[in-house]
Amino acid sequence: MENSDQILQYILSGLSNGSIYALIGFGFAIIYNATGIINFAQGEFVMLGGMLTIFFLNVFQLPLLTSIALAVGVSTAIGIVFERLAIRPLKNASPLSLVIITIGASILIRGTAMLVWGKDTHALPAFSGNDPLYLMGATMLPQNLWIIALTAVIIMASKLFFHYTIFGKAMRACAFNSQAASLVGISVKTMVLLSFMISSAIGSLAGIIIAPLTMTSYDMGIMLGLKGFCAAIIGGMSSGLGTVIGGLLLGILESLGAGLISSGYKDAIAFIILLIILFLRPEGVFGKKETERV
Amino acid sequence: MSTNTFRVLFVFLLMAIMANPAIAAEPVKIGALFSITGPPSFLGEPERNTAQMVVDEINKSGGVKGRKIELVVYDTSGDPTKANQAATRLIKEDKVVAIIGPSTTGETMAIIPIIEKAKIPLISCAAGVKITEPVKKWVFKTAQNDALAVARIYEQLKKRRISKVAILTVSDGFGSSGREQLLAQAKNYNIQIISDETYGPKDTDMTAQVTKIRGSQAQALICWGTNPGPAVIARNVKQLDLKIPLYMSHGVSSKKFIDLAGDAAEGIMLPSGRVLVANSLPNSDPQKKALIAYVKNYQKRYKTEGDHFGGHAWDAVMLLKGAIERGGDTPAAIRDQLEKTKGFSGIGGVFSFSPQDHAGLTKDAFVLVEVKKKKWVLAKE
Numbered sequence: 001m002e003n004s005d006q007i008l009q010y011i012l013s014g015l016s017n018g019s020i021y022a023l024i025g026f027g028f029a030i031i032y033n034a035t036g037i038i039n040f041a042q043g044e045f046v047m048l049g050g051m052l053t054i055f056f057l058n059v060f061q062l063p064l065l066t067s068i069a070l071a072v073g074v075s076t077a078i079g080i081v082f083e084r085l086a087i088r089p090l091k092n093a094s095p096l097s098l099v100i101i102t103i104g105a106s107i108l109i110r111g112t113a114m115l116v117w118g119k120d121t122h123a124l125p126a127f128s129g130n131d132p133l134y135l136m137g138a139t140m141l142p143q144n145l146w147i148i149a150l151t152a153v154i155i156m157a158s159k160l161f162f163h164y165t166i167f168g169k170a171m172r173a174c175a176f177n178s179q180a181a182s183l184v185g186i187s188v189k190t191m192v193l194l195s196f197m198i199s200s201a202i203g204s205l206a207g208i209i210i211a212p213l214t215m216t217s218y219d220m221g222i223m224l225g226l227k228g229f230c231a232a233i234i235g236g237m238s239s240g241l242g243t244v245i246g247g248l249l250l251g252i253l254e255s256l257g258a259g260l261i262s263s264g265y266k267d268a269i270a271f272i273i274l275l276i277i278l279f280l281r282p283e284g285v286f287g288k289k290e291t292e293r294v
Numbered sequence: 295m296s297t298n299t300f301r302v303l304f305v306f307l308l309m310a311i312m313a314n315p316a317i318a319a320e321p322v323k324i325g326a327l328f329s330i331t332g333p334p335s336f337l338g339e340p341e342r343n344t345a346q347m348v349v350d351e352i353n354k355s356g357g358v359k360g361r362k363i364e365l366v367v368y369d370t371s372g373d374p375t376k377a378n379q380a381a382t383r384l385i386k387e388d389k390v391v392a393i394i395g396p397s398t399t400g401e402t403m404a405i406i407p408i409i410e411k412a413k414i415p416l417i418s419c420a421a422g423v424k425i426t427e428p429v430k431k432w433v434f435k436t437a438q439n440d441a442l443a444v445a446r447i448y449e450q451l452k453k454r455r456i457s458k459v460a461i462l463t464v465s466d467g468f469g470s471s472g473r474e475q476l477l478a479q480a481k482n483y484n485i486q487i488i489s490d491e492t493y494g495p496k497d498t499d500m501t502a503q504v505t506k507i508r509g510s511q512a513q514a515l516i517c518w519g520t521n522p523g524p525a526v527i528a529r530n531v532k533q534l535d536l537k538i539p540l541y542m543s544h545g546v547s548s549k550k551f552i553d554l555a556g557d558a559a560e561g562i563m564l565p566s567g568r569v570l571v572a573n574s575l576p577n578s579d580p581q582k583k584a585l586i587a588y589v590k591n592y593q594k595r596y597k598t599e600g601d602h603f604g605g606h607a608w609d610a611v612m613l614l615k616g617a618i619e620r621g622g623d624t625p626a627a628i629r630d631q632l633e634k635t636k637g638f639s640g641i642g643g644v645f646s647f648s649p650q651d652h653a654g655l656t657k658d659a660f661v662l663v664e665v666k667k668k669k670w671v672l673a674k675e
Binding site for chain 2: 139
């Protein structure tokens, strides 16, 4: 038994899955930091990304890149509609009510997807083929590399956005203290809208890059959304490195657990980790570092 | 005032009497319980479509013994509680003489007490061995046992001299039943199960389990589940470059599996009803004519391929038709005639019931098929 090869394989698979959890967790963190609510509909945007791409690809026969761009665009538009209709009118509601509204929205989006596209699973073609690549005794698909690479790019881009552009800094200001931000002339409402837009875009992108591996269906958003939420909690709801590491850690631990302990308990491992974190260190593994809560 | 009321009542009474349907040519009411929505909808929808299609065909050619069949369908969404309620409704309100379905083993087991108490014959479209073993007087089934499917696979493995096998099963009813059978029958074929892994129905990545299997001594991998899990596993197997033969269960014996798994489906083998390879069967096969007609008619009406699962409903309706034609009118008579069915060439296989056997099939109901160039073909034994 080549044990070290196996462990390397588990880690590599875990990295790939973890990147997706990190991206989804990012979406949770951005909205949380801008508005103080957890958007439980985040998982549905992941689903929409994949389903819309397949829709544009198969029904309209558009090339892959165009379909992806359109899918992200439509998801972002749905995010805007969601924010306008469900969140903005209730600015003074308690965070709990808003969370319940997001749960309701997630059920609505899922149900609509089921009615429009049916319950079938659909496959998206891989971006660059299906032949496995060999890395020191472990194998990866090109799609895994795409996932890791694109995740890195998106995280870096958002880091640059939040720290070096005026909009990014304005959003961080809102997260820090929305009253003070509005006093200095930042439109908090616009920042909230922007946070939803960015979250939907990132979420749908995550759904698109994982779809060739896992295939999509109308209900793939539930589990992914929950695991992304776990990743965000582990990372302390930070919009930066914390969530990324949280996601990667979750992915790797899940993969190692399934491989070394028991495959039947794979999902349980993610939630056990979540419970442990919430009991022992609710501010997240990296919570302390992020006092500015960006 | 009261004379007027009397007149109105009288007119209503007349209308009620006249509205009574004629006593002659009363339709035969058959109930159907299918999971048209819910997780088992991949079973229930083709079953409902097929049942509707067959009943319409029968009615168009004059019905059965001059009477039209009226199919009363209820959707159970794969939920045993809903199945219970619907079954009670069919028996008490709709007063059906026989029931076909449900689509899953769990639901079937749940309604058996009601069926036995009401003494209405039931032809289930589910596969669980427990449905007809031990034999229950009023319960029959048309879907092949998973025990038979396992036997078919093991038969081939023994012929290929494969003795070390890894199994990867889904953690739902279908998968656990398959796993039970795989474990129980292994020693009969000199097979050793050296790796026993599971996965969840909604899991999207099984590379961990496949990695573990890759590191073991397994000479073949048997995967037991329904879409989309096995398609993901097929892709994972290709990704991890696992070179041992891959077998699947009859749970994925449909074109959908090939669509989902893409290139990774090439070379996969599984036991299936003959419907998948209807055209390549030898002409001497007693089922060939019925199979080709079924596939053609389903395609024409529903614009998609008739598959293995819809076939269970076809068999159920046609078995009932045969029983009624041979002399059954009341539920009890239908049941007796059903039990006497011998050599009926259906979609799932050739059925022969008896007082001890209400499943009616042998392992010859399955053929081994293989994916070659994205199509199902008969595998070489």
